[in-house]
Amino acid sequence: MDAFFLQQLINGLTLGSVYGLIAIGYTMVYGIIGMINFAHGEVYMISAYLCAIGLALLSFFGLHSFPLLILGTLVFTIVVTGVYGWTIERIAYKPLRNSTRLAPLISAIGMSLILQNYAQISQGPRQQGIPTMLDGVFRFHIGDGFVQITYTKVFILIASFAGMLLLTWIIGNTRLGRMCRAVQQDRKMASILGINADRIISIVFVIGASMAGLAGVLITMNYGTFDFYAGFIIGIKAFTAAVLGGIGSLPGAMLGGLILGIAEAQFSGMVNSDYKDVFSFGLLVVILIFRPQGLLGRPVVAKV
Amino acid sequence: MTSETALQAGFSLKRCLLDAIFAGLVALIVFGPIVGVLLDGYSFNFNGQRLVAIIAAVMIGRFLLSAFLTTATGERFLSRFETDNSGVYVRPPEYKSRMRWIIPLVIALAICFPFVATKYVLTVAILGLIYVLLGLGLNIVVGLAGLLDLGYVAFYAIGAYGLALGYQYLGLGFWSMLPLSALMAAAAGALLGFPVLRMHGDYLAIVTLGFGEIIRLVLNNWLTFTGGPNGISAPAPTLFGLEFGRRAKEEGGVPFHEFFNLTYDPNLKFIFIYSILVLVVLVVLYIKHRLTRMPIGRAWEALREDEIACRSMGLNHVLVKLSAFTLGASTAGIAGVFFATYQGFVNPTSFTFFESALILAIVVLGGMGSTIGVVLAAFVLTVTPELLRSFAEYRVLLFGMLMVVMMIWRPRGLIRINRSGFKVRKGVAP
Numbered sequence: 001m002d003a004f005f006l007q008q009l010i011n012g013l014t015l016g017s018v019y020g021l022i023a024i025g026y027t028m029v030y031g032i033i034g035m036i037n038f039a040h041g042e043v044y045m046i047s048a049y050l051c052a053i054g055l056a057l058l059s060f061f062g063l064h065s066f067p068l069l070i071l072g073t074l075v076f077t078i079v080v081t082g083v084y085g086w087t088i089e090r091i092a093y094k095p096l097r098n099s100t101r102l103a104p105l106i107s108a109i110g111m112s113l114i115l116q117n118y119a120q121i122s123q124g125p126r127q128q129g130i131p132t133m134l135d136g137v138f139r140f141h142i143g144d145g146f147v148q149i150t151y152t153k154v155f156i157l158i159a160s161f162a163g164m165l166l167l168t169w170i171i172g173n174t175r176l177g178r179m180c181r182a183v184q185q186d187r188k189m190a191s192i193l194g195i196n197a198d199r200i201i202s203i204v205f206v207i208g209a210s211m212a213g214l215a216g217v218l219i220t221m222n223y224g225t226f227d228f229y230a231g232f233i234i235g236i237k238a239f240t241a242a243v244l245g246g247i248g249s250l251p252g253a254m255l256g257g258l259i260l261g262i263a264e265a266q267f268s269g270m271v272n273s274d275y276k277d278v279f280s281f282g283l284l285v286v287i288l289i290f291r292p293q294g295l296l297g298r299p300v301v302a303k304v
Numbered sequence: 305m306t307s308e309t310a311l312q313a314g315f316s317l318k319r320c321l322l323d324a325i326f327a328g329l330v331a332l333i334v335f336g337p338i339v340g341v342l343l344d345g346y347s348f349n350f351n352g353q354r355l356v357a358i359i360a361a362v363m364i365g366r367f368l369l370s371a372f373l374t375t376a377t378g379e380r381f382l383s384r385f386e387t388d389n390s391g392v393y394v395r396p397p398e399y400k401s402r403m404r405w406i407i408p409l410v411i412a413l414a415i416c417f418p419f420v421a422t423k424y425v426l427t428v429a430i431l432g433l434i435y436v437l438l439g440l441g442l443n444i445v446v447g448l449a450g451l452l453d454l455g456y457v458a459f460y461a462i463g464a465y466g467l468a469l470g471y472q473y474l475g476l477g478f479w480s481m482l483p484l485s486a487l488m489a490a491a492a493g494a495l496l497g498f499p500v501l502r503m504h505g506d507y508l509a510i511v512t513l514g515f516g517e518i519i520r521l522v523l524n525n526w527l528t529f530t531g532g533p534n535g536i537s538a539p540a541p542t543l544f545g546l547e548f549g550r551r552a553k554e555e556g557g558v559p560f561h562e563f564f565n566l567t568y569d570p571n572l573k574f575i576f577i578y579s580i581l582v583l584v585v586l587v588v589l590y591i592k593h594r595l596t597r598m599p600i601g602r603a604w605e606a607l608r609e610d611e612i613a614c615r616s617m618g619l620n621h622v623l624v625k626l627s628a629f630t631l632g633a634s635t636a637g638i639a640g641v642f643f644a645t646y647q648g649f650v651n652p653t654s655f656t657f658f659e660s661a662l663i664l665a666i667v668v669l670g671g672m673g674s675t676i677g678v679v680l681a682a683f684v685l686t687v688t689p690e691l692l693r694s695f696a697e698y699r700v701l702l703f704g705m706l707m708v709v710m711m712i713w714r715p716r717g718l719i720r721i722n723r724s725g726f727k728v729r730k731g732v733a734p
Contacts, residue, residue, distance in 0.1 A: 036506050046338065053337045056348040076337075083333045095712045103715040105452055105509060106668055109661055110707025117700040122339045122354075131346050232657065236517065239510055274525045281514035288507050289499040 003145030008269035016261020017160035021215035022238035023253035025208025031248035038108035041235015042115035047216025085209025246297020327366035441635025447673035449628035450608030455516025461655040463640020478541040489637025497629040535651025538644035671717025
């Protein structure tokens with residue numbers, strides 16, 4: 001295996017773990033109320049801004065050591081993005097619970113336009129950035145080439161897997177997780193058994209948004225720059241990841257994210273980086289045609 | 305008054321205040337960082353004034369809303385929200401539409417319009433008509449057939465680039481590309497639609513979104529063929545070989561004004577485009593009007609309302625959806641040709657996702673499936689931004705809010721589809 005391939009594999013793995021984090025938001029919301037939350041990509045974009053703002057604020061108040069700084073930024077971003085998720089659900093989706101099938105989708109597109117323009121108006125259209133926080137790189141010699149793994153990438157991998165594990169534990173082992181799964185399986189029955197389904201749906205939006213918040217901090221750390229338009233492309237890609245893994249399935253979202261990230265990195269390394277977005281979208285179309293239920297999902301059977 | 309009786313009586317100051325304070329807190333968390341802290345390089349500036357204004361607006365708004373909704377008028381207002389799912393409103397059989405008077409009037413106005421309009425007004429009208437065309441096309445897909453197409457702009461781009469590239473590489477002009485582009489867009493629609501239309505409705509939205517982006521990215525990146533981000537020029541229309549420029553561009557071509565011994569008028573090209581466009585829009589309107597009354601139109605609407613029921617009745621859902629999809633696509637192709645010839649130049653920035661969202665907003669605002677609504681909405685949404693140039697920054701924000709509010713308030717649009725009812729004739733078994 002040559003070094004270039006390995007390097008792209010590692011790049012793809014970091015990218016893919018972050019796609020997986022965002023895909024969780026799509027897949028959970030789809031699983032519980034059966035709608036595609038188009039505004040989810042914009043939540044990620046907002047979280048990138050929040051990350052930069054959090055960093056600036058914390059440095060202003062005199063925090064300079066890396067662990068404290070990153071911990072503070074993470075907490076700040078995740079909490080505020082969670083509130084964003086709650087607010088978006090409250091304004092744009094909750095009134096539409098019993099509406100026509102298209103209504104929440106269109107409302108979500110409206111919400112995504114609002115968020116994009118809101119970020120553009122309040123922070124200006126120019127590209128923003130954050131300083132590099134983690135310097136340094138691991139370097140391995142393989143054959144005649146070498147593979148570089150920056151500390152940032154290691155941090156991203158650890159943080160995103162920690163986030164995914166924590167979420168899997170919450171969904172699988174806690175009371176809240178049991179309630180989520182119950183509402184996902186049968187909302188009406190869950191309500192009869194005393195679960196406040198509306199609240200669970202809100203919580204799912206908050207969880208999805210927080211995961212996007214984590215992803216926002218991690219991607220911003222990796223690339224260093226972002227703008228108000230960043231959420232659109234990443235949103236579609238994360239959705240592709242969710243579909244690839246099987247929408248509605250939590251491990252599927254993570255697996256799909258990793259596969260998509262690796263495939264995309266290999267494609268842009270081996271073939272052409274100009275067309276890497278075209279490749280991802282093409283992949284989405286192909287998956288939906290040949291295996292719409294995804295890798296780990298079950299086919300949807302409509303009941304009358 | 306205890307709180308319990310207050311709840312029954314309706315208005316409760318405490319409750320409204322609590323609502324307002326809660327909304328203010330949420331607004332502080334949501335708007336605080338993004339609006340209040342303005343990033344400037346790696347540091348930041350505080351912008352407290354803006355933040356306080358927004359939070360105050362949210363709190364006052366929430367207080368007034370809570371207060372209003374607990375009053376009797378508010379409760380009536382709430383109950384007026386559309387919650388029923390009935391798709392169409394059936395008029396009583398004796399109902400005579402006022403459209404009989406309005407339609408000839410509008411056509412007469414449209415004919416007189418270019419003689420009084422300035423060039424600027426004319427171009428705005430052309431743009432409005434192009435969006436009418438796009439709205440009508442998407443209305444078939446989203447409004448009638450209930451398929452959410454978020455990459456509609458791709459077919460528009462195919463039409464526009466069809467004219468520009470057809471002229472550059474094959475020497476084809478406006479008139480040959482007009483039908484060809486429609487066919488090309490329809491073919492692209494069929495190619496995309498055939499595999500995709502079998503799947504669940506929401507997936508269609510995201511696949512079409514992806515398709516729209518693919519087309520835009522290819523147009524943007526394929527430098528040698530499409531000219532990339534720099535764009536490519538498109539030819540002006542001709543009338544039986546007569547050109548509308550001051551001098552003939554083609555070898556041996558004759559400008560229109562020289563042929564008829566008129567003084568040169570730069571408006572002439574736009575008047576010509578405008579007249580063809582009006583004709584095309586009228587034809588499309590007529591075709592659509594007839595289609596909704598034909599079996600295929602009924603099948604679209606039936607499929608939108610209940611797919612499972614339709615399929616059990618023996619409708620081939622893929623073919624029915626495909627017909628809507630290709631018809632919508634071909635309309636966008638025609639609109640694209642007009643757009644290219646009107647601008648004289650196309651580049652990928654005219655075909656972003658925002659354009660798709662704008663066309664969707666036209667359909668949503670106009671009333672899904674309603675023809676008149678779409679025509680009105682297209683003009684409102686294209687002419688208003690021209691009037692409100694100073695608010696150009698907030699245009700997207702307003703569109704987004706419009707979409708959300710419309711979905712909450714009237715998910716089926718401002719003007720509902722209505723259909724004339726029929727009385728059972730005497731002697732016919734009911």
